[in-house]
Amino acid sequence: MMEHHWDSTEQIFHDAIREYLIDLLFFTVLYISSYLVICRYKRQADKEDYFSADASDAIVYRVALWSCTFTLAISVGAGLLLPFSILSNEVLVFYPNNFYMRWLNGSLIHGLWNLIFLFSNLSLFVLMPFAYFLTESEGFAGSKKGIKARVYETFVVLIILGLLVFGMVWVASAIMDSDSSSRETLSRVWSYLPYLYTCISLLGVLMLLISTPLGFTRMFSVIGQLVVKPQFMENLEEEYHLAKFEEDDLLRKMQGSESSAVYSIEHTNGQTELRQRLAEVQRDRKVLDRRRKASSWQRNLGYPLLWILLFALTVLSLCVVGWNIFRLLFGIGFFSVSIKEAGLGKVSLSMLGSFGALIEVTLICYLMLASVVGFYTVPFFRSLVPRVKDTPMTKVIANCLVILILSSALPLLSRTLGVTSYDLIGEFGRSDWLQNFYLVIGYNLLFSILTSSCLLNKFTSTVRVYIQHSVAQYVHNVREANHFRTSSFWSQKSQNGNTAHVKGTNGVTAVDTGAMNGGLSTKSE
Incomplete structure (x- = not known):
């Protein structure tokens, strides 16, 4: 060939x-x-x-x-x-x-x-x-x-x-x-x-x-949403039960709303919002269920x-x-x-x-x-x-x-x-x-x-959030302490002033009483 x-x-x-x-x-x-x-x-x-x-x-x-x-x-x-x-x-x-x-x-x-x-x-x-x-x-x-x-x-x-x-x-x-x-x-x-x-x-x-x-920076957060984290970093059981409770609560609200005989525009809008929220919660619950079974x-x-x-x-x-x-x-x-x-x-x-x-x-x-x-x-x-x-x-x-x-x-x-x-x-x-x-x-x-x-x-x-919180807490404590000291100082000073005023009033009263007694004795003589 x-x-x-x-x-x-x-x-x-x-x-x-x-x-x-x-x-x-x-x-x-x-x-x-x-x-x-x-x-x-x-x-x-x-x-x-x-x-x-x-x-x-x-x-x-x-x-x-x-x-x-x-x-x-x-x-x-x-x-x-x-x-x-x-x-x-x-x-x-x-x-x-x-x-x-x-x-x-x-x-x-x-x-x-x-x-x-x-x-x-x-x-x-x-x-x-x-x-x-x-x-x-x-x-x-x-x-x-x-x-x-x-x-x-x-x-x-x-x-x-x-x-x-x-x-x-x-x-x-x-x-x-x-x-x-x-x-x-x-x-x-x-x-x-x-x-x-x-x-x-x-x-x-x-x-x-x-x-x-x-x-x-966002990629580190995305992998946390796509991949199951270790148990010490998140509690999937708690999140799953919270989503389950919210789903049951929404179902009860929808059943109670449907059983009522009053229908209006507000009622229809409320039903639509409940259905949308229920769909989101059910989707999140299914994702959490798959992740907790990993x-x-x-x-x-x-x-x-x-x-x-x-x-x-x-x-x-x-x-x-x-x-x-x-x-x-x-x-x-x-x-x-x-x-x-x-x-x-x-x-x-x-x-x-x-x-x-x-x-x-x-x-x-x-x-x-x-x-x-x-x-x-x-x-x-x-x-x-x-x-x-x-x-x-x-x-x-x-x-x-x-x-x-x-x-x-x-x-x-x-x-x-x-x-x-x-x-x-x-x-x-x-x-x-x-x-x-x-x-x-x-x-x-x-x-x-x-x-x-x-x-x-x-x-x-x-x-940074921890440091800011600590500094804010420290500043708050210092202000509270200064406020307490200032209020204690002024209260103590006011108490001392009241005591001196009372003593001065008693002394003046005694002098006036003595003078009055002396005047009376002079007149009698």
């Missing part, structure tokens, strides 16, 4: 088809996973206000759901870009000529970065605004109600918004560009459109600067090991940032390693080899998880926290948009903090501020200071 020899054109064609199939499979897995996640948190369709009117509302609901699913899939893909690229480089270093790894090459990685960048812009500037305005639109006044009127209104609003953004980008590019021709024509605006995405990514990096340190291994080893792991990752992150600050200050390897020059799979980008690459991937994933947890810890954004089976579609859109911004900024954050030396490929690497020394060193210093202060506040809060 003769072997078929491919020419260069056929080989390029087959490589392209293989890359497209891998990309399609990758995005299909992400899309299905994102759809399952959104279905877990979104409010049921029959409970949505804009779903129960007519068929057009159902179409709007499905379009918004598909847009959110696509956006969340792209967000997860953007978060996995850097870890996947680092692991791919290490795999190719170990198996450079392996037949089963021929599909993994630089062209595939570069194509993934470009597709994620393209779809991120599409989701950020088109799909999410379109989904939000479509759900909020009702059609212009006087137009026939229906899906066409809502789509028409949505497109008009999007065109106006696009013109506004277009004008802002043109003005910003004209101000920042010293070339006078940029102020005379709009044709060069398209070359500055990546600048708009750079501004969005910079906003995401600033959001990560706030949310990631908060997430580091094995001793889970109870005594799970929480300590997870706590130690989180603490080690947090300390390691601070050490990496500190080492990056040291390198920046003394000019040691300022972004010296370039994957573009070396090529994918030619050299390991970590000083520790594959072990260092594994640490980098772990830290990047930990940063992403901490940033999402910390974002929902910020008081201003707590209202966006999704609830299982009870999140309206507008909140789903907002959450998908926020996660997209955070995940798109994750490669920039990892590169800025020195977590990895892997080059940002494609349009992600066009962020000019990454080469600004003062911005990078300032960001690293702020990140380390905020993280250290948050951790210090977290681990010393109990001691």
